[in-house]
Amino acid sequence: MVVSTCSWDSQSYDLLITEAGFHNIEVCDLPEELCKDICQKSLMINGKELSPPQLQRVVDAEQTRNPRFLKIVLSEVSIFGYFRLLDKKIDSLIYCNGVKHLLSKVLQRLEEDYNSGDHCHLVQQVLSALVVSHQGLTETDILSIFQIHSNSWSPFYFAVENLIINDSGLLRFAFPELKEAIEAAYLDSEEKRIAVKRQLIDYFEKMLEEVDEGANFSNLALRRVANELPWLQKSVGDTAGLIQTLSNVGVFHILEQKSEYELIDLWAATGLDQDTICQKLLKSFDIAVCDMYNLQQRSNMLDEYPPGYLEKMEGKLQEDVRKSLLRDNKYFLACSYVEDVEYDKAQPLHESVMLECRGLLKEMYDPRVKQTLAFTCSGLGVLYLKQRMFEEAEPLFFESIEHHEPLGNKKAICEAKVNIGLIKMDTGHLDKALEFLNDALQTFEQIYFGHLPIVVGNVLTNIALCHRRMGKVEKAEAMYLRSLKVKAHAVGWSHESIAVCYMNLGALEFSPRNNYAKAEEWSHKALKILE
Numbered sequence: 001m002v003v004s005t006c007s008w009d010s011q012s013y014d015l016l017i018t019e020a021g022f023h024n025i026e027v028c029d030l031p032e033e034l035c036k037d038i039c040q041k042s043l044m045i046n047g048k049e050l051s052p053p054q055l056q057r058v059v060d061a062e063q064t065r066n067p068r069f070l071k072i073v074l075s076e077v078s079i080f081g082y083f084r085l086l087d088k089k090i091d092s093l094i095y096c097n098g099v100k101h102l103l104s105k106v107l108q109r110l111e112e113d114y115n116s117g118d119h120c121h122l123v124q125q126v127l128s129a130l131v132v133s134h135q136g137l138t139e140t141d142i143l144s145i146f147q148i149h150s151n152s153w154s155p156f157y158f159a160v161e162n163l164i165i166n167d168s169g170l171l172r173f174a175f176p177e178l179k180e181a182i183e184a185a186y187l188d189s190e191e192k193r194i195a196v197k198r199q200l201i202d203y204f205e206k207m208l209e210e211v212d213e214g215a216n217f218s219n220l221a222l223r224r225v226a227n228e229l230p231w232l233q234k235s236v237g238d239t240a241g242l243i244q245t246l247s248n249v250g251v252f253h254i255l256e257q258k259s260e261y262e263l264i265d266l267w268a269a270t271g272l273d274q275d276t277i278c279q280k281l282l283k284s285f286d287i288a289v290c291d292m293y294n295l296q297q298r299s300n301m302l303d304e305y306p307p308g309y310l311e312k313m314e315g316k317l318q319e320d321v322r323k324s325l326l327r328d329n330k331y332f333l334a335c336s337y338v339e340d341v342e343y344d345k346a347q348p349l350h351e352s353v354m355l356e357c358r359g360l361l362k363e364m365y366d367p368r369v370k371q372t373l374a375f376t377c378s379g380l381g382v383l384y385l386k387q388r389m390f391e392e393a394e395p396l397f398f399e400s401i402e403h404h405e406p407l408g409n410k411k412a413i414c415e416a417k418v419n420i421g422l423i424k425m426d427t428g429h430l431d432k433a434l435e436f437l438n439d440a441l442q443t444f445e446q447i448y449f450g451h452l453p454i455v456v457g458n459v460l461t462n463i464a465l466c467h468r469r470m471g472k473v474e475k476a477e478a479m480y481l482r483s484l485k486v487k488a489h490a491v492g493w494s495h496e497s498i499a500v501c502y503m504n505l506g507a508l509e510f511s512p513r514n515n516y517a518k519a520e521e522w523s524h525k526a527l528k529i530l531e
Contacts, residue, residue: 029065061094103181136170374403457487502526
């Protein structure tokens, strides 16, 4: 992994170098010969060439030793078409005070070239919208929001192509200085920012209204709405709109799959309590079920998918597809039964899926089948673990790891290792427990680099419990405090998991430290949250 940051950003520097242990490679100023070589070769690509005095003037300028500054200068020189004014153009660029100042010149040039006719504010509109968007905007978004004709959009897009990144269709800025220059030029007040955000909100709210009832969660329009609209509404204080958007079943599902902690943060911004949130989601779910029923009724599909239809449709569907869907549904149903402590219903489902997958893999290797087997082994292992049937659970977690490793499912491997660590801890093998838990922790920190979820806090809590049982009180306290910090960052300081952290710290002070005053202090903090 290669990560870039600026030397003045001390917070990022400490995170990357001090905490994560990244190697530090400093990007130095360009040496003169390399600077000259870059100038000549870059301009040659576009059929341009500077005279020796012009080239030397560019190379001698202090700011052109910055690779980004030099790249922007060369890009502007390449498209400049007035030979007699070239010296003046070069001077106007190379003597700018930094990249941000240089980009302000670029914005002025873009306005002169592309603000015309029906689109007299095209540059300001498009670039301002990209600034305030959450993840970026697609070309379709931009053309629809501002009603831009393709004959105006295409020339402008190619003109800014070197300044933006097209990330799977999403347009965003290639470097932060461009965003800063646009903010200084067009968004120098909160009122202007809100006005642009309102335009985007209106667009995405309309898009959500037009999503077909019964649309599945892979619907592109629904995903665009989920990834933009809530953050825009939150940023302008549109609480009513935010509640309505988050209550949409499709939006909720997409955000929950993407990052449940971002979803928690968005709901927290509404100021609603948990009971009210649940009521709104249940009502939304009921409406979605009614919409689906009405859609099926209109399409005469009510009898097409009866309960158990996958088991009854043998010979009527493509058989490999039917069996794959049936295995997946059995697995998820079994996991739901485990969550509801209905182990007698879950076990035969897990076992039937496991048996079928093993048989299929003996006949032919299929990574999809192998993945299903890996998760089923873990699912059955959890079933046994919850019943404290450790001898039955442990080999299943090891088998799960064995199947997940060639598939590269690092998160699932970590989860299995955590469960093995819990078994080792509950059976008194504390050194082995720490080995598995620390291994899982290290990988989790790599997977969730910089944004650790609550699961990492739980691993830290279990590591602390191991140290406590080993009599290593100081290490236990350090891990409990790390767990507290991770959980608070993930879900906030008022979540009930924070109360559990306080109770763990209180228990440590109560015994073996016998510090009853401190134990009481931690307990009061926990009680305040739980009340």
